[in-house]
Amino acid sequence: MWICPQVSSSRESVKGIIMHELSLAQGIIQVIEEELEKREEKGTVQKINLRIGQLSCVEPEALLFSFEFCSKETQCENAVLNIEKVPLACECQNCGKNFLPKEAVFICPDCKSCRIKILSGEEFYIDSFEIE
Amino acid sequence: MKIKVLKDVLKANDTIAEENRTILRKKRILTLNLMSSPGAGKTLILEKTVERLKKDFKIGVIEGDVATSNDARRLAKYDIPVIQINTDSIGGACHLDANMVKEALGSLNLSSIQILFIENIGNLICPAGFDLGEDKKIIVLSLTEGEDKPVKYPVAFRKADLLLVNKLDLLNHLDIDLQLLLKNSRKVNPDLKSIQLSARTGEGIDEWAQWIRKSLDLKKRRSRAQGS
Numbered sequence A: 001m002w003i004c005p006q007v008s009s010s011r012e013s014v015k016g017i018i019m020h021e022l023s024l025a026q027g028i029i030q031v032i033e034e035e036l037e038k039r040e041e042k043g044t045v046q047k048i049n050l051r052i053g054q055l056s057c058v059e060p061e062a063l064l065f066s067f068e069f070c071s072k073e074t075q076c077e078n079a080v081l082n083i084e085k086v087p088l089a090c091e092c093q094n095c096g097k098n099f100l101p102k103e104a105v106f107i108c109p110d111c112k113s114c115r116i117k118i119l120s121g122e123e124f125y126i127d128s129f130e131i132e
Numbered sequence B: 001m002k003i004k005v006l007k008d009v010l011k012a013n014d015t016i017a018e019e020n021r022t023i024l025r026k027k028r029i030l031t032l033n034l035m036s037s038p039g040a041g042k043t044l045i046l047e048k049t050v051e052r053l054k055k056d057f058k059i060g061v062i063e064g065d066v067a068t069s070n071d072a073r074r075l076a077k078y079d080i081p082v083i084q085i086n087t088d089s090i091g092g093a094c095h096l097d098a099n100m101v102k103e104a105l106g107s108l109n110l111s112s113i114q115i116l117f118i119e120n121i122g123n124l125i126c127p128a129g130f131d132l133g134e135d136k137k138i139i140v141l142s143l144t145e146g147e148d149k150p151v152k153y154p155v156a157f158r159k160a161d162l163l164l165v166n167k168l169d170l171l172n173h174l175d176i177d178l179q180l181l182l183k184n185s186r187k188v189n190p191d192l193k194s195i196q197l198s199a200r201t202g203e204g205i206d207e208w209a210q211w212i213r214k215s216l217d218l219k220k221r222r223s224r225a226q227g228s
Helices: A022-039 A061-071 B012-028 B041-051 B069-078 B098-106 B154-159 B168-173 B180-188 B205-226
Strands: A045-053 A080-086 A089-093 A116-120 A122-130 B002-007 B028-035 B061-066 B082-086 B115-119 B134-140 B162-166 B193-196
Touching: A022 A061, A022 A122, A022 B002, A022 B012, A061 A080, A080 B028, A116 B193, B002 B012, B012 B098, B028 B041, B028 B205, B041 B069, B041 B115, B041 B205, B061 B069, B069 B082, B069 B154, B082 B098, B134 B154, B154 B180, B162 B180, B162 B205, B193 B205
Parallel strands: A045 A080, B028 B115, B028 B134, B061 B082, B061 B115, B134 B162, B162 B193
Antiparallel strands: A045 A122, A089 A116, A122 B002
């Protein structure tokens, strides 16, 4: 039998919450903790400003819930998540038109080409955070 | 006090994915990430593929599931190294991420692998957002799922390098329009190549195996050209 021992992540085990946003909430806290450590900042985080693309597959409600759960006993506990949604913007690779698609399948409104480049809308950025 | 960060949260994953890619490039391992909804037939496709390629290549598999080692057991009977990742211990994550793959790579003897398959968690949404360090993303869609899946779940199809249309043996028993399915996939990803197959009967497995051989050759040539 070649089955090796099961691999489990080194991340903290969080039973009972099954969602994509959980790992993203952990990612936010990790990035902020690194920034705080770098600056030797001991304050508490009041607000986190996020830029989330329309196409990033992130459900804000689920993210808020996950964040509340993951931030307990960290410097981010009780921080407010301020989410700015970034609309999807595309460029047609055939005629060069820039447009904001209305549907999930991207078709150039001018030349009807399907050869489309995504300019924005996939990002998941921490823009800034505020501490006290 | 406001602190400007401007950091991509997914960047942490991408950084680890690049590390995985470097390790796999040095070892000249072709790595294929298979994504689909649950039940599309990824595991049976892998079984048939391993049967076909095992005599010529050394193959390894990383299996991702929320729970159970059922799939790993199905593949382990071919006497190849299989690593099972279960995400139920980490909140039942709906996708594999680069860190999980990195840990799995650490458990494999990479010197004895030429082709590495990563069977992602059955889910047409989240796996597409996470780079694992693979060479190619393969999307499997079975005929029973309907011809509109590419336009309903465009993100996964947009990022794929190859579409495997599975369960071809059912074509005459279903009210599915295969041409419309392919047309829909090209609407989302105009360059998406597709191979139609039936893992059950073995039809089309040769073409898929040939595609893998070609991809491995290409990777070897590129590695040589880069001198790594």
